[in-house]
Amino acid sequence: MNASPHIVTKLDTAKTMKFVLLALVPAFCVSIYVFGPRVIAVTAVCVVASVFFEWLYEKIMKKPVTIGDFSACVTGVILAFNLPSSMPLWMAVIGCGVSIIIVKQMFGGLGKNFANPAIVGRIVLMLSYTTQMTTWPVPRGVDGTTGATPLALMESGQHLASLKDMFLGMTGGCIGEVSALALIIGGVFLIVKKIIDPIIPCSFIGTVFVFSLLYYGIKGSDAGALHMAVYNILAGGVMLGAFFCATDYVTSPIMNNGKLIFGIGCGLFTMIIRLFCSYPEGVSFSILFMNLFVPLIDSVTMKRYYASLYGGAKK
Amino acid sequence: MSSYAKHLHSIDAGHYKNTAACETEVMPVPDVVRIPLSQHIGKPCDPVVQKGDEVKVGQLIGDTDAFVSAPIHSSVSGTVTGIDKIRSANGGYDTRVVIETDKKQTPWEGIKKPEITDFQSFIKAVRDSGLAGMGGASFPAHVKFNPKNLDEVDTLVVNGAECEPFITSDHRTMLEATQDVIDGALTIMKWMGMKQGFIGIEDNKQDAIAKLNKLLSEQNVQNLKTFPLPAKYPKGAERVLIYEVTGRRVDAGMLPADAGVVVSNVSSVAFLGQYFRDGMPLIQRRVTVDGNAVANPKNVMTLFGTSVKDLIDYCGGYKKPPKKIIMGGPMMGRATISDEVSIIKNNNAILCFDAEQAYIPEETACINCGRCHAACPFNLAPMKFAEAYKHKDVEKLQELQIMQCMTCGSCSFVCPARRPLCFTNTLAKGLVKEAGKK
Numbered sequence: 001m002n003a004s005p006h007i008v009t010k011l012d013t014a015k016t017m018k019f020v021l022l023a024l025v026p027a028f029c030v031s032i033y034v035f036g037p038r039v040i041a042v043t044a045v046c047v048v049a050s051v052f053f054e055w056l057y058e059k060i061m062k063k064p065v066t067i068g069d070f071s072a073c074v075t076g077v078i079l080a081f082n083l084p085s086s087m088p089l090w091m092a093v094i095g096c097g098v099s100i101i102i103v104k105q106m107f108g109g110l111g112k113n114f115a116n117p118a119i120v121g122r123i124v125l126m127l128s129y130t131t132q133m134t135t136w137p138v139p140r141g142v143d144g145t146t147g148a149t150p151l152a153l154m155e156s157g158q159h160l161a162s163l164k165d166m167f168l169g170m171t172g173g174c175i176g177e178v179s180a181l182a183l184i185i186g187g188v189f190l191i192v193k194k195i196i197d198p199i200i201p202c203s204f205i206g207t208v209f210v211f212s213l214l215y216y217g218i219k220g221s222d223a224g225a226l227h228m229a230v231y232n233i234l235a236g237g238v239m240l241g242a243f244f245c246a247t248d249y250v251t252s253p254i255m256n257n258g259k260l261i262f263g264i265g266c267g268l269f270t271m272i273i274r275l276f277c278s279y280p281e282g283v284s285f286s287i288l289f290m291n292l293f294v295p296l297i298d299s300v301t302m303k304r305y306y307a308s309l310y311g312g313a314k315k
Numbered sequence: 316m317s318s319y320a321k322h323l324h325s326i327d328a329g330h331y332k333n334t335a336a337c338e339t340e341v342m343p344v345p346d347v348v349r350i351p352l353s354q355h356i357g358k359p360c361d362p363v364v365q366k367g368d369e370v371k372v373g374q375l376i377g378d379t380d381a382f383v384s385a386p387i388h389s390s391v392s393g394t395v396t397g398i399d400k401i402r403s404a405n406g407g408y409d410t411r412v413v414i415e416t417d418k419k420q421t422p423w424e425g426i427k428k429p430e431i432t433d434f435q436s437f438i439k440a441v442r443d444s445g446l447a448g449m450g451g452a453s454f455p456a457h458v459k460f461n462p463k464n465l466d467e468v469d470t471l472v473v474n475g476a477e478c479e480p481f482i483t484s485d486h487r488t489m490l491e492a493t494q495d496v497i498d499g500a501l502t503i504m505k506w507m508g509m510k511q512g513f514i515g516i517e518d519n520k521q522d523a524i525a526k527l528n529k530l531l532s533e534q535n536v537q538n539l540k541t542f543p544l545p546a547k548y549p550k551g552a553e554r555v556l557i558y559e560v561t562g563r564r565v566d567a568g569m570l571p572a573d574a575g576v577v578v579s580n581v582s583s584v585a586f587l588g589q590y591f592r593d594g595m596p597l598i599q600r601r602v603t604v605d606g607n608a609v610a611n612p613k614n615v616m617t618l619f620g621t622s623v624k625d626l627i628d629y630c631g632g633y634k635k636p637p638k639k640i641i642m643g644g645p646m647m648g649r650a651t652i653s654d655e656v657s658i659i660k661n662n663n664a665i666l667c668f669d670a671e672q673a674y675i676p677e678e679t680a681c682i683n684c685g686r687c688h689a690a691c692p693f694n695l696a697p698m699k700f701a702e703a704y705k706h707k708d709v710e711k712l713q714e715l716q717i718m719q720c721m722t723c724g725s726c727s728f729v730c731p732a733r734r735p736l737c738f739t740n741t742l743a744k745g746l747v748k749e750a751g752k753k
Contacts, residue, residue: 003738005724006645006668007328007480008675013682013731069679111680111732197685249684254696302696306716309318309694310566 013110017070019195023186024077024244030169030179034139035085039175043080045089049096050076057105071110075099078118078244081176082237082284083125086137086146091129095121115291116251119284126284136172139165147172150235151280160223166234177240180233187243196247199259200266204242207267208233215275237283238270245284251291258294258301265290318564323555323692325547326725328646330519331480331605339487339601339614342629344418348391348620349399349411350376354659355447356454357383362412368395371423373596376412385447385455385660389414390598390618392421402652411657414620428594434465437506444590445597445660450474450485450551450580451643453661456587459579460507462572471504471512472560472571475581476544476551478517479644482664484601487614488582489516489523493530495588496581500539502591503584507577512539513560514581519546548646549723553578555692567719582663602658604630608637608667617658623665624654639673641666646724679732687726687736693719697726697736704743709750717743 031039054072058065079095099121107113126133138147149172150161161171169179176183190196212232216225223231232238237245246252246266253262266286273282353359360377364370370389377387393416403409429440442457462468473496477485489496496514504512516524527541542560544550554565556578563574571578586597598619605612610631617626623640627633641648642662658665687697696715703711717740726736 002650002675003735003741004641004645004647004649004722005328005727005737006639006641006648006650006666006673006675008727008733009326009328009729009731011729011731012676012733013679016682016684016731066679071682109680111682249682252683254683254685254688254698302699303714305694306714310716310719 013069013071016195017074019190019193020074020244021070021077023190023195024081024176026182026185027081027176027179027240028077030182031081031085031175034169034178035137035175038085041089042083042085042087042092042175043077046080046083046092046096047073047076049093050079050100053097053100054105057101058109061105063109066110069110072100075104075117075121078176078240079121081240081244082118082122082174084133084136084173085175086135087125087132091125091132094128095125098124111250113250114294115288116245116248119245119287119291122284123288138172139170139178149173149280150231151274154231154235155274155280160231161235163227163230163234166231174237174240177237180239183239183243187239190243190247196243197256197259199256200247200252200263201242203260203263204246204266204270205233205238207264208238208271211267211271212275215271232271232274236274236281241266241270241283241287246287246290251294253294253297253301255298255301255305257305258297261297261301262290262294265293319558319694322545323558324690324694324725325545325550325555325692326690326729328548328725328728329480330546332483332486332519333481334603334605334612334614335483335486335520337483337487337613339491339616341616342618342621342626344391344416344420344618345621345625347396347413347415348618349401349413349622349657350387350390350620351409351411351657351659352377352387353409354387354453354619354661355385356452357381357385357458359410360384360387362398362410364389364395364412366395366397369393370395370414371421373426373598374423383455383458385457386443386445386596387412388445388596388598389423390620391416392419393417401655403656409656411620422595426594426596429591431502431506431591434506437502440591441587443596444587446583446586446590447597447660448580449582449586449600449661449663451647451661451663452553453659456579456583459577460503462570462577464572465507467575468507468572468577469510470561470576471500471507471509472556472576472578473500473512473514473581473584474551474553474556474578475514475516475520475523476556477520477581478546478548478551479646479648479664480548481605481666482603482644484603484614484663485581486520486523487601488585489520490526492585492589493523493526495585495592496527497530497534497536497539497588498591499584499586499588501536502587503577503579504538509577510538513542514539515542515544515550515556515560517546517550518543548728549692549725552692552721552723554721567721597660600658600660600662602626602662603664604667605664606637606641606667606669607672608633608635608669610634619659620657622654623651623656623658626658626665627654627667633667635669637667638670639668641668646728647722676733678734681732681734684731686729686731690725690729691720692723692725693721695720697740698734700743701734701736701739704739704746707746709747712743712747717747720744
């Protein structure tokens with residue numbers, strides 16, 4: 001016996017996570033084509049390491065083992081997608097350890113972490129192994145040849161990558177971020193399946209677009225402001241971040257207004273870091289930064305919403 | 316004050332209307348009926364018969380002076396053999412009049428067509444009929460039809476949405492007692508002075524809509540219309556239905572009459588249509604019997620006081636061991652303690668689930684996905700209620716408008732972590748009410 005309702009939907013947490021994994025398949029395939037088989041190795045190591053760390057921590061702490069919910073798999077894949085394919089595997093394992101043990105489990109496991117585990121894992125690797133994290137194999141290149149990412153090209157004022165290459169994924173970059181097309185396919189799939197809400201990705205990408213349009217419109221650019229705006233939404237981790245990292249349920253707001261604020265904030269900080277700071281890329285920092293605001297955004301948007309809908313708390 | 320979107324949030328809870336095509340069968344009179352004296356919201360009735368009394372069909376057996384109450388009539392003819400008590404699903408005890416039937420179903424001599432000449436005699440007739448909302452809430456109809464602001468009430472909404480999965484008893488009522496539905500609705504509108512009436516029906520019951528439309532146009536009825544609703548859960552919840560049909564908002568703490576509306580379930584309305592014609596009080600209803608533990612799911616015209624067990628036996632008995640027996644629908648119905656309980660006025664369905672169908676997976680951690688919020692018809696945030704309830708934070712619960720929750724169960728249904736959010740809401744509402752009393 002239990003209280004009503006007596007039936008529940010078939011869509012559970014594990015199924016949700018499987019949908020996310022499925023949505024990442026196009027980007028994975030493109031990446032294998034662009035960077036070769038090492039992509040598979042890095043991704044596989046990340047997934048196995050993430051699941052292992054989750055299992056290990058829960059065994060040691062005598063908690064119920066929750067690797068069946070596939071959330072560690074998703075973290076592993078997303079972290080791998082944020083690494084260059086030439087990343088030494090042992091470093092990737094360290095990244096997974098940081099993500100799963102420090103960021104996720106130590107804060108109470110799934111649902112309790114305040115920051116996106118994969119994003120923090122990436123940032124820790126970025127700061128600890130900067131050289132390896134910024135050595136980018138060139139697309140379809142022979143082993144060992146490296147080049148610059150579109151954002152590094154932009155930062156250093158050299159020639160720009162072609163928009164078509166960036167859209168399809170024929171540029172340097174992390175495993176999962178290169179092909180905007182593949183990521184959009186995955187993102188739209190998740191939106192259609194109602195796994196994620198379009199507000200965060202749209203406002204994130206939209207803000208990056210508008211901000212760079214204004215910036216280059218005022219400052220002026222050889223390629224034209226519109227070109228630079230498109231360049232900025234296709235470059236770096238914007239697509240990956242907007243569709244797959246910023247939309248992480250645990251670390252994003254609930255209310256639609258809150259999602260809008262969150263998405264705009266992510267876009268804003270991404271562009272501030274790209275244009276005015278010494279890092280060429282700002283997606284992961286901006287998401288982490290906005291993660292910290294989620295409890296505040298939630299509490300303020302809810303309070304305002306319910307007060308306006310029902311005229312304040314009634315006794 | 317901001318308002319809702321045009322349509323309130325709803326969910327796809329599945330339909331499982333397995334018995335929609337099953338014409339209602341009349342169950343033979345059981346050997347014994349046990350008629351509970353509390354079949355409505357409000358004060359239970361006191362028995363007006365004693366052990367050894369002979370009773371006939373439609374004879375008064377329970378009544379009280381209390382305003383919010385509905386009299387109870389015998390559903391059979393036979394001999395009263397005693398008064399018993401049984402543990403009820405909400406933890407209390409139900410007093411029941413036990414009648415051994417003579418199977419002759421002799422009608423009581425006092426049955427006659429009610430004479431209605433004005434509003435007061437209409438209300439008295441409704442009270443005498445014993446009607447208490449047959450949709451589930453079981454609110455005494457004569458109280459509902461007698462609002463303080465009668466002049467401001469201009470709209471009748473007949474609830475034929477039947478949004479709960481499995482149940483088809485209202486659907487069958489609309490198909491089998493179509494004229495009664497129309498007669499009942501028009502009579503209510505006439506005496507309450509309402510200018511318009513709507514019969515809200517989910518659009519998965521096209522046959523019922525078509526049949527009602529046909530009769531309405533043949534009889535040239537202008538002020539009563541069918542209103543197709545999207546077949547989603549919970550379009551049949553009173554506040555949701557009013558908003559969808561009339562665009563008027565009824566928040567918690569308000570009565571539908573405050574928005575100028577009276578809502579009545581379609582089976583209640585059909586009963587009134589019959590009652591105004593022949594005067595036989597409420598003694599039976601259509602009950603949907605379904606669930607995978609029942610041999611032959613069907614719709615059964617069941618006399619009140621029939622035990623669930625007798626009803627299931629009529630439907631071929633259990634084909635698998637029942638794990639859970641639900642009175643009502645799977646979303647808001649109540650699991651019973653045993654199959655010894657009796658069928659009462661608001662009992663639109665009996666669902667017997669085997670272990671597999673009744674299985675609800677174990678609760679896991681909230682992943683903050685917000686699906687409960689997206690599912691809530693009133694845009695509430697159940698996961699935040701659960702958090703605030705854990706900390707017994709009454710102020711927070713009030714700020715989040717917990718009292719607006721109508722415990723429709725949508726949040727629990729959609730939760731991918733299988734958290735019993737709806738149950739927590741019920742507990743949290745109790746907590747806020749308690750705090751309000753202090």
